[in-house]
Amino acid sequence: MSIFTETEAKTILDKVVKLSKADECSAQLTGSIEGNVRYALNSVSTSGIVNNADLAVQVAFGKRIGTATINEFDDTSLEKVVRRAEELARLAPENPEFVPAIEKQNYKASDTYVEKTAAIGPDYRAQVAADCIEPCKKDKLVAAGFFTNNERVTAIANSKGNFGYQKSTGVDFTCTVRTDDGRGSGWVARNLGDVAKFDAKSDIKTAIQKAKGSADAKALEPGKYTVIMEPAASAGLISFMMFGFDARQADEGRSFLSKKGGGNKIGDKVFDERVNLYADPWDAQSSVVPWDEDGLPREKTPIVTKGVVDYLQYSRYWAQKQGKKAIGQPGNLIMTGGDKSTQDLIKGTKKGVLVTRTWYIRMVDPQTVLLTGLTRDGTFYIENGEIKYPIKNFRFNESPAIMLNNIEEIGKPVRVADDESPFVMMIPPLKIRDFTFSSLSDAV
């Protein structure tokens, strides 16, 4: 059993809280079913299904904390996990930054569960692979991709009477299509809560078109270019920047949002005035569970409004110390935009570079959030509103804090995910001037 009903979850969690002899007890029960299919060289390589369930119990004696988890849920196991957590708590040194368990909350449910997504089976997954492989085979192309779907349940409770329960579903799809001579490569990705909106047969066309269109790439000189970043291309940079939005790091003087002389940049205009970022657990297209890992309720939270920073993440300890209110850590990140598609942005561009996606992004200097990484799987030169020819991939060295000051135009946000990001994101295509490409890559 891994997808617990609300009653089942509550019964388990109530027992745990009751069993604890510590000063306080918090528990989290999670369950998931994740199915996947992986294919490469136009053939399925691996596929599997993983059932998982875990109960994590955290107790405190004074300021001493102990945590234990278990994946069995009979009464003996529940007793065992509680005693183990208590034993660890007694051995642990006092944590001077200890914060008591949260009070009873009223969580407003968000719409994160779609029956049809939960019902996906191995046949559906095999069909996704087939829908990508078949057209590629016909076109002398080679498909390599991964499709995964999940159904999850999260339930939390504590000795102060708090309780929360919610189910969620999701699908994630990526496919790389290469020409059989290895000279062209294209890519497509989709991240959704509702599988009804997913159509592999249609999406694969994007990757096919980019693969065929990217062969015989020309080399442009590295330098500063006007770029059109597809949503997947800028998502990685923007998400990386969010590591600098920690209030404590900023207050301690080690973030790009630290203020010279002390303090942080809340209230300062840091980005172009068209930049608006916010979190909203109830957003129709990117909904997330309405509480964070501490059980704090998530709220609709403006993060950047008209270029001004209006939110940094305060942990409960740091909030208490600084006299601020701690709110739930965002689970999604939404950047507002207009109505234009990537195609519309291309149409309005005299000279520029279209970037399909970015790859291997790493921090070079946290002082300025300077990031490096590369373009991949479809980089094109734009002239007079049209894609003229494919170009070789570039390495960039650019800061999102600079990039979001060099905005020419913002398109319509779409839902994207990134392997290295904790957020579900709604990111628009962006037209940016003076984006810094520092060298060429021969990689296709």
Place this chain on the structure above:
Amino acid sequence: MDRRDFLKVTGVGLGTLMIPIYGRSVAAEVLTTKMDAAAKKKIADIALNAAKANGATYCDVRIGRYLRQFVITREDKVQNVVNTESSGVGIRVVANGTWGFAATSDMSADAIAKAAKQAISIAKANSRLQAEPVQLAPTKGVGEVSWATPIVKNAMEVPIKDKVDLLLGVNAAAMQAGASFIRSILFLVNEQKYFASTDGSYIDQDVHRIWAPMEVTAVDQKSGKFRTRDGLSSPRGMGFEYLDAKPQHKLALPGGAVVYSDSYDMKEDAIAAAKQAKEKLSAPSVKPGKYDLVLDPSHLWLTIHESVGHPTELDRVLGYEANYAGTSFATLDKWKSKNFKYGSDKVTIFADKTQPTTLGAVGYDDEGIKTQRWDLIKDGVLVNYQVIRDQAHILGLNSSQGCCYADSWSNVQFQRMANVSLSPGKDKLAPEEMIKNVENGIYIIGDGSFSIDQQRYNAQFGGQLFYEIKNGKVTQMIEDVAYQIRTPEFWNSCVAVCDDKDYRFGGSFFDGKGQPGQVSAVSHGSSTARFNGANVINTARSLG
């Protein structure tokens, strides 16, 4: 656990997390116990028999117990102590010429037999989409054998209090030396792995690893500038003796920086880190251009990892990783030509899963193949790749090189990087002598920022410490340095490698690959090496 999960557990990401997210959290003493080999053999035989009875032509079973301990501190506080345990059984079969895999944490006979059957049904279902049947390189069963990391002190047996005292002592020393902040962590791993196959192998292995990373920050509030210096330790396949700080393992480098070989003085390095982080705040910014680079092994390991380790993985070369990590420029035609100059004559790079104290050292890989050493690049020429049993025939080999690994019982094993290392130079040469001949160069110590493209051509690397070399002398610390390479040009610009006295290891706990993602731990050895005419960029920017 992937890198993102590690960032969550250690709280260096966006927020902090008190709940362990890998495996079950257990009491410290549970980490010192072991499962009985006879009990594991019994479980393995249930799976092997069930697989054979249901039509598998091959089956292997991995019974894994993965134990981890984290001790996480900052300044004068212990932020968290987490003990986790994850155990279960992974069963892999060949049926209808196709792989199938299933895993279960339930070690009852019924659950194991059921998982074996499930693996067979997955294999049969997928066989419809299989172009060619799996070809396994032949291997002889080794019977009942065992192997263990040759540790001196089992780190799991060291009391938590001693670990906490060590880290808080390290932190206090750094703060006293002028650090604004320090975070220090102990991360211990014990993989108790039992492998059995229908070839007649029953292999019991006990693998230990240790890592003691730290990050020291200096902040100048007046100017709003901050700089960090990470510890110069390396994760190792060792016990707690790695932290013994033996004087013979300490090396003072030209210019004054101190590095460590087979044991680590964490406190001394923390003090140096505090001073150097402060020095970085006012060090002059590099002038971009062409420089000769002198790369210390504490830095060079990562360049080897990215630009040689990954491109010589055969599954990448063939296209199996095309959708995620990418493919490789080191294509089969280059290998077949027998004259592709990957590097200069000075460059011999080998794969080795037997080198003691390394992260990749095991007796047998995760498909029961005895580990070994072989050349990948010989005197500059690409001569081989890294393969597992179902790939050996592609290179005309009649046996696997033993590179198969899974990061947990619940994940299927696949080709992972061996320790890949640069052979020391044959002629006597120390870093001091190497530097004497450099007119305009940069000496780089420690690993920093890293990024490489999906075919492993274009890479960019930073570091921890950068020193200017002028007319044969280390002159001053400089900052804002990163160098960009095109892999074959870079290795062909290698003009000298120091001798074996300078040979040291670096490595990573988190080499990511595959979908769903898996991590593996890998070491890379080298002596200091010189590369001429590298492109160095200046990474300083202004946010206005």
